[in-house]
Amino acid sequence: MTERPYVLLSCAASIDGYIDDATPDRLLLSNDADFDRVDDERSRCDAILAGPATIKNDNPRLLVRSPTRRSARVARGLPPTPAKVTITRSGNLDPAARFFTDGDCEKIVYAATPVAARTRQNLGDAATVVDVIDPALILADLAERGIRRLMVEGGTTMHTLFLTAGLADELQLVIAPFFVGDPRAPRFVGDGSFPWNPAHRARLTDVTPIGDVVLLRYALSPALSPALSPALSPALSPA
Numbered sequence: 262m263t264e265r266p267y268v269l270l271s272c273a274a275s276i277d278g279y280i281d282d283a284t285p286d287r288l289l290l291s292n293d294a295d296f297d298r299v300d301d302e303r304s305r306c307d308a309i310l311a312g313p314a315t316i317k318n319d320n321p322r323l324l325v326r327s328p329t330r331r332s333a334r335v336a337r338g339l340p341p342t343p344a345k346v347t348i349t350r351s352g353n354l355d356p357a358a359r360f361f362t363d364g365d366c367e368k369i370v371y372a373a374t375p376v377a378a379r380t381r382q383n384l385g386d387a388a389t390v391v392d393v394i395d396p397a398l399i400l401a402d403l404a405e406r407g408i409r410r411l412m413v414e415g416g417t418t419m420h421t422l423f424l425t426a427g428l429a430d431e432l433q434l435v436i437a438p439f440f441v442g443d444p445r446a447p448r449f450v451g452d453g454s455f456p457w458n459p460a461h462r463a464r465l466t467d468v469t470p471i472g473d474v475v476l477l478r479y480a481l482s483p484a485l486s487p488a489l490s491p492a493l494s495p496a497l498s499p500a
Contacts, residue, residue, distance in 0.1 A: 264404060265397075265400040265401060265403075265404050265428070266307070266308070266400055266403050266404055266408045266409050266410055266411040267409065267410045267411070267430050267431075267484055268400070268411050268413060268423060268428055268429045268430050268431070269302070269306070269410065269411065269412045269413065269429075269430065269431045269432075269433065270413045270420055270423065270424070270429050270431065270432045270433070271299060271302060271412055271413065271414050271415075271433045272414075272415060272420060272432070272433070272434050272435070272449055273290035273291045273295070273434075273435040273436075273437060273474070274290065274434065274435070274436060274437065274448075274449045275290060275436075275437050275439055275440055275441045276436060276437070276438070276439065276440050277440045277441060277442060278448050278449050279441035279442075279443070279446045279447065279448055279449075280415060280416060280417065280446075280447050280448065280449055281318075281416075281441075281446055281447050282441050282443055282446045283443050283445040283446045287318075287319055288441075290435070290437040290474075291435055291437065291471075291474055292471065292472045292473060292474060294471050294472050295435055295471045295472070295474055295476070297327075298471065298476070300325060300326050300327055300330065301327075301330065302412060302433070303323075303324075303325050303342070303343060303412060304325045304327070304330035304331075304333070304334060304343075305410065306343045306410045306411065306412040307343055307344065307407065307408040307409050307410050307411065308343050308344040308345070308346050308369075308403060308408045308410075308411050308412070309323045309343050309344070309345055309346065309411075309412045309414060310345075310346040310347065310348070310411060310412065310413045310414065310419060311323060311345075311346075311347055311360065311413075311414050311415060311416070311419065312347060312348065312415060312416050312417075312418050312419040313347055313348070313349045313351070313353065313354060314416050314417075314418065314447075315414070315415050315416040315419075316347060316354065316355075316358050316360045317353075317355070317358070318416075320358055320359050320360075321359065321360065321414075322359045322360075322363045322364065323342075323345050323360060323363075323364070323414070324342045324363060324364045324366075325341065325342045325343070340365060340366045340367070341364075341365060341366070342364045342365070342366045343366060343412070344366050344367040344368070344369060344406075344408065345360055345364065345366060345367070345368045345369070346368075346369045346370075346371070346403070346411070347360065347369075347370055347371070348370075348371045348372075348394065348396075348399065348419065348422070349370060349371070349372050349373070349376065349380060350372075350373045350376070350394065351373075351376060352372055352373075352376030352377075352379050352380040352383065354370065354380065354383065354384065356383060356384050356385065356387045361384065361387040361388055362387070367389065367406075368387060368388035368389065369388060369389050369391065369403075369406075370384065370388045370389070370390045370391070371391050371393050371394060371399050371402075372390055372391070372392060372393075372394070373394045374392055374394070377390060377391075377392040396422055396423055396426045396428050397426065397428060400428060413429075416447060417447045417448060417449065417450060417451050418451065420449060420450050421450045421451045421452075421453050424450060424453070424455055424456075424457075424481075425453040425454055425455055425456075427456045429481045429482070430480075430481055430482040430484040430485055431478070431479065431480060431481060431482075431484075431485045432463070432477075432478070432479040432481055433476060433477075433478050433479075434449070434476070434477045434478075434479070435471070435474050435475070435476050435477075436474060436475050436477065437473075437474055438473050438474065456481075457481065463479040463480065463481055464479065464480040465477065465478070465479055465480075466478050466479065466480050466485065
């Protein structure tokens with residue numbers, strides 16, 4: 262059996278845990294230096310996953326932006342940007358979204374059985390549609406496709422799905438220096454039963470200030486080896 266991909270969850274949130282506000286405009290929670298860090302993380306992954314709500318609301322390109330990083334990938338025999346992946350239960354995906362139109366890379370859609378045929382017809386050649394919705398089976402299929410490192414970039418439903426299934430290896434959580442305070446806005450995760458709880462705490466491996474935001478890096482499985490993790494600075498290390 263092929264080993265499942267390493268799953269990295271990447272998210273930026275306000276101090277009170279929101280990943281957006283309730284306005285039509287996208288809320289920028291990070292800064293240029295952190296966006297560049299995320300671009301570097303993308304360049305080291307084989308696939309990037311975003312949920313249908315993120316695709317609809319943010320219309321992200323999900324590409325490696327740096328020409329230097331794209332060139333480095335090509336020099337290693339890889340596509341200039343990782344494959345793009347999404348999961349849908351409704352099949353309501355717009356083939357004109359930048360997720361599908363931008364980037365010389367594979368696009369894969371995992372669809373629930375009742376909507377798989379309609380989704381395949383709707384998207385045509387824009388993506389490969391796979392009739393699978395279970396996250397463990399999705400990871401198994403990605404592994405068969407050669408995906409070894411998957412970056413999950415949101416939104417709420419996708420983060421909750423992989424976390425509650427216990428299928429995440431690492432969380433990179435950036436905290437922005439402000440509050441949103443609007444219950445209509447989406448949060449980092451929804452309700453659920455999470456393996457990491459007061460009796461089973463996630464292991465904090467790194468705390469990195471990046472301008473006015475801070476990156477918290479958590480190990481969620483033994484796959485993130487302490488020997489490979491950056492050490493906490495002395496001022497931030499537990500006593």
